[in-house]
Amino acid sequence: MTTDDDTQLLDALRDMWRRADPPPPGLTATMIAAVVSADLDQEWELLVLVRDSAQEPAAQVRGLATARMLYFTAAEGWSLDAEIDGGQVRGQLLDFDGDMGSVEVTVETTDGQSWTTSLDEVGFFAIEAEPTGSLRFTVRLGGSVSSSVWVAL
Amino acid sequence: MTPVLWHVVRAYGHDRSSAEDVIQATWLGFVRLHRTIADPQAVASWLITSARRGAAAHTKAARRAAPVEDEALAAALPDEESAETVAVLDDEAARLWGAVATLDDRCRRLLRVIAFMDRPDYHALSQDLDMPVGSIGPTRARCLAKLRTALTRGGER
Structure with a gap:
């Protein structure tokens, strides 16, 4: 139905409108600002890193010295405790009242590796993985997705 | 994506x-609903459809608002036909601009929307442009x- 001539004419029209009636210079930035300042908490949760063993004085207990402990909280009230040590990423989802079996935890690294697992009935998870570089956690529960910032290992 | 929505x-x-208000409402709607859009490829098409609906709804609301005389006057003097606009165009585009200005509103709107859409959804377009779906193809050709x-x-002038 569309001939090449029509396509060419529409291309010329598009080019003409782009030049004759361009969007205001700051439009994209204004839209980004509007989206950022919107209340995103209910749509896309951020897992906030509230404790990191790397930021604390060296562990006094032998055996934990090599483990990296991270503790995240989400605005909905639950939290994620994680430990990275010896080829394993282990952790537990805390203060979550819903069905633990439906929750998925994903560990991703900036070099593109990714591991996903579900929780056991009390919220524990363990992934055989030796992440390097930086990693982040993503928790999928119910309809929401919560991701942490990237944490350098 | 924002320039296309514009x-x-x-x-x-x-x-x-x-136009800025409508685009902002489109983006905020997207933020609220993006998890319901299962296919990432569909995001662009969702945004365009939502912007068109927002623009069409805004037109209806503006009509209901029964503008006072000054506003009616401003609406009747579109800034898009100003001398400044034509000055930024080269000869060929200026010729095209002049030709578009002779078209009726419906043609101008249809061609501009179609020009910025990769795969126009005629069914959705028909609702927004108040045209039967079967007439969009022929109207576009006309x-x-x-x-x-x-x-x-x-060119002959």
């Missing part, structure tokens, strides 16, 4: 600041034909 909304004849005629006439 052209789609401006096709409905909104002034620049109303509008392009009118444009070609206007271009030819302009």
Whole structure:
């Protein structure tokens, strides 16, 4: 139905409108600002890193010295405790009242590796993985997705 | 994506600041609903459809608002036909601009929306443009034909 001539004419029209009636210079930035300042908490949760063993004085207990402990909280009230040590990423989802079996935890690294697992009935998870570089956690529960910032290992 | 939404909304004849409002509402709607869009490939098409609906709804609301005389006057003097606009165009584009100006509102709107959409959804377009779905294809062809005629006439002057 569309001939090449029509396509060419529409291309010329598009080019003409782009030049004759361009969007205001700051439009994209204004839209980004509007989206950022919107209340995103209910749509896309951020897992906030509230404790990191790397930021604390060296562990006094032998055996934990090599483990990296991270503790995240989400605005909905639950939290994620994680430990990275010896080829394993282990952790537990805390203060979550819903069905633990439906929750998925994903560990991703900036070099593109990714591991996903579900929780056991009390919220524990363990992934055989030796992440390097930086990693982040993503928790999928119910309809929401919560991701942490990237944490350098 | 924002520049494409700009052209789609401006096709409905909104002034620049109303167009910004419609685009902002589109983005905020996207933020609220993005998890319901299962296919990432569908995001662009969702945004364009939502912007068109927003623009069409804004037109209806503006009509209901029964503008006072000054506003009616401003609406009747579209900034898009100013001398400044034509000055930024080269000869060929200026000729095209002049030819588009001879088209009726419906043709101008349809061509501008279609020009900025990769795969126009005729069914959704028919609702927004108040045209039967079967008439969009023929209307598009008729509008392009009118444009070609206007271009030819302009070239003969």
